[in-house]
Amino acid sequence: MQSFPMINGVLLDISGVLLDGDAVVPGAVVSVERLRFAGLPVRFLTNTTRQSKRKLVDQLRSCGIDAGVDEVFAPAAAACAFLAESGYAPHLLVHPALEEDFADCSRDGPTAVVIGDAGEAFTYQRMNSAFRALREGAPLLALARNRFFKDRDGGLSLDAGPFVEALEYAAGTRALLFGKPAAEFFVAAAGSMGSDLSATAMVGDDAESDVAGALSAAIGTGILVRTGKYRDGDENHVTPKPSLVVKDIGAASDFILQSRGS
Amino acid sequence: MQSFPMINGVLLDISGVLLDGDAVVPGAVVSVERLRFAGLPVRFLTNTTRQSKRKLVDQLRSCGIDAGVDEVFAPAAAACAFLAESGYAPHLLVHPALEEDFADCSRDGPTAVVIGDAGEAFTYQRMNSAFRALREGAPLLALARNRFFKDRDGGLSLDAGPFVEALEYAAGTRALLFGKPAAEFFVAAAGSMGSDLSATAMVGDDAESDVAGALSAAIGTGILVRTGKYRDGDENHVTPKPSLVVKDIGAASDFILQSRGS
Numbered sequence: 001m002q003s004f005p006m007i008n009g010v011l012l013d014i015s016g017v018l019l020d021g022d023a024v025v026p027g028a029v030v031s032v033e034r035l036r037f038a039g040l041p042v043r044f045l046t047n048t049t050r051q052s053k054r055k056l057v058d059q060l061r062s063c064g065i066d067a068g069v070d071e072v073f074a075p076a077a078a079a080c081a082f083l084a085e086s087g088y089a090p091h092l093l094v095h096p097a098l099e100e101d102f103a104d105c106s107r108d109g110p111t112a113v114v115i116g117d118a119g120e121a122f123t124y125q126r127m128n129s130a131f132r133a134l135r136e137g138a139p140l141l142a143l144a145r146n147r148f149f150k151d152r153d154g155g156l157s158l159d160a161g162p163f164v165e166a167l168e169y170a171a172g173t174r175a176l177l178f179g180k181p182a183a184e185f186f187v188a189a190a191g192s193m194g195s196d197l198s199a200t201a202m203v204g205d206d207a208e209s210d211v212a213g214a215l216s217a218a219i220g221t222g223i224l225v226r227t228g229k230y231r232d233g234d235e236n237h238v239t240p241k242p243s244l245v246v247k248d249i250g251a252a253s254d255f256i257l258q259s260r261g262s
Numbered sequence: 263m264q265s266f267p268m269i270n271g272v273l274l275d276i277s278g279v280l281l282d283g284d285a286v287v288p289g290a291v292v293s294v295e296r297l298r299f300a301g302l303p304v305r306f307l308t309n310t311t312r313q314s315k316r317k318l319v320d321q322l323r324s325c326g327i328d329a330g331v332d333e334v335f336a337p338a339a340a341a342c343a344f345l346a347e348s349g350y351a352p353h354l355l356v357h358p359a360l361e362e363d364f365a366d367c368s369r370d371g372p373t374a375v376v377i378g379d380a381g382e383a384f385t386y387q388r389m390n391s392a393f394r395a396l397r398e399g400a401p402l403l404a405l406a407r408n409r410f411f412k413d414r415d416g417g418l419s420l421d422a423g424p425f426v427e428a429l430e431y432a433a434g435t436r437a438l439l440f441g442k443p444a445a446e447f448f449v450a451a452a453g454s455m456g457s458d459l460s461a462t463a464m465v466g467d468d469a470e471s472d473v474a475g476a477l478s479a480a481i482g483t484g485i486l487v488r489t490g491k492y493r494d495g496d497e498n499h500v501t502p503k504p505s506l507v508v509k510d511i512g513a514a515s516d517f518i519l520q521s522r523g524s
Contacts, residue, residue: 120386127384128420131410135418147432148393156397158390162432166424170409 005220007259009195010035011186014046014056016205016228017249021152024063025227027250032065034253038260041193044072045186045202047144047179047209049116049160050095053077073189075143075179076101079114082141082178088112091138093130093163095119111136115167115175116143117160127166134171140164142175146209150229180206181213190219203252207234207242215240221259223252267482269521271457272297273448276308276322278467278490279511283414286325287489289512294327296515300522303455306334307448307464309406309441309471311378311422312357315339335451337405337441338363341376344403344440350374353400355392355425357381373398377429377437378405379422389428396433402426404437408471412491442468443475452481463521465514469496469504477502483521485514 012018018028035042044067046056053074060067076098083090089109090102094116102114113130134140144160151157164175179185190200201221204210205228215222224235224242227249235242246252274280280290297304306329308318315336322329338360345352351371352364356378364376375392396402406422413419426437441447452462463483466472467490477484486497486504489511497504508514 118386122386122389124380124382124384124420127424131420131424132417147434155394158386158393158428158432162389162393162428165431166420166428169427170420170424172409 005198005259007040007201007221007256008199009041009043009190009193009201010256011043011045011189011200011202011214011219012249013180013202013204013206013210014044014060015048016150016230017203017225018044018065019059019063020150020228022059024065025249027248029064031249031253034257038257040256040260041195042071043189043193045180045189045210046072046074047146047160048149049075049098049143049179050119051097052100054100055097070192073185073192074101075185076116078178078185078188079141079143080105082176083112083114086112088139090114090141091130091133093118093122093126094143095121111138112141113138113167114141114143115160115164117146117149118163122163127163130167131170134167134173140167140171140173140175142177142179144179144209145175145177146180146206148229150205156229180204180209181216183213183217186214186217186219196220201252201256203249205230207238211235211242212238212240215243221256223255225249225252267460267521269302269463269483269518270461271303271305271452271455271463272518273305273307273451273462273464273476273481274511275442275464275466275468275472276306276318277310278412278492279465279487280306280327281321281325282412282490284321286327287511289510291326293511293515296519300519302518302522303457304333305451305455307442307451307472308334308336309408309421310411311337311360311405311441312381313359314362316362317359332454335447335454336363337378337447340440340447340450341403341405342367344438345374345376348374350401352376352403353392353395355380355384355388356405357383373400374403375400375429376403376405377422377426379408379411380425384425389425392429393432396429396435402429402433402435402437404439404441406441406471407437407439408442408468410491412467418491442466442471443478445475445479448476448479448481458482463514463518465511467492469500473497473504474500474502477505483518485517487511487514 202214464476
């Protein structure tokens, strides 16, 4: 029988694990409560860039998940920190609802293109304007490079990744990634819990970005749930493979608590 | 001194070689006339998919370049032939002005996504609709995969290629290409002149798609002109390298005629 390390900290993807569109995934609220009751620190990680961090925290709370602002990790904050350190001003190709997360960024200095899941704001004109900035030497900062997400109509819809690829190909450049599966993103979230990477678990519905990404960043346990965007066999198309694949967040929590003998 | 083969047939890219936006490139009209006067068959190749073939021929003629309909090679016709042979009905993600070139295609049968340079018709909704068709198993047919073109404002603008890459990445598929640099495209055009590939010259402003593409398809001579989208040093970033790099279509014609002792 495969042995698993004891888990001392838990990273939870939001979309597809805790939330399904605007609704809460059955069992999510009680699962988070059980993890917290067992004394486990929890962090919420998302690559969703169609809303501000403020709205995201509000949404979790309105669903009954009590998330602290400092417990939520979203790529915009990491990109803002990079912009401040490096002296770049952002050229934003992001969803209008995310723009407030860049309100404090400098307006002066050389330009860096920041791309997120802009949704219907991915117009040809805005893509072209970003391309021209890249041609003039701006670096490309990607908040995510996910291929697709589970949309409100139940179907899969294009995420930021395809548009990142488009600009990379057009301008002959490579984006600097801030969200999952960037190792720094997982490491920062685990570090904020004081949890060793090897004793940390990541729970996600994206076999590639959430689970293989976490394991590649030396997170000890990567759990794939069969909710959200998950489709049969997703785990067969990624390397490394998930530590385990379970039905949903409830089953993931059961496993994590069992690893502690709780 | 490098020796060049004698040239018996000439393939001319249109945008950036003969036309610059709506204007004719200086020397283009007389260059085509000199080639024809020397008895050289000429074909016009384009990856431009923002207008129908009918409009393209009209535009050449209005500029004083007498092009026959059968002398113009555009990717839509090649894609239509493939659709007819394979029994697919097109799901069009193309510029509205190109749609008439698909008017005779079947509306029945399984779907194939056909993507060209749709320009401002590249909306998120249309990209997403194409993505969902690909997820359901439709093949992806690309009329071109050029990175950018020289736009009417003089700047470079996104061509079809970045959007092809986006859909390939999202759906985990690879497009079947119909325009340059597909070898079949060059071979069909050369074949229509009865010109051996080795005795054929291709003249283009795109180092990658026009010139390296033609040479990779066994076209004997690939001539890069420094007009249109050409930027200093483009020839250093492609393999194989152009046979020669010249100022414009006039200089290219001089060279071709000299190769024949004309």
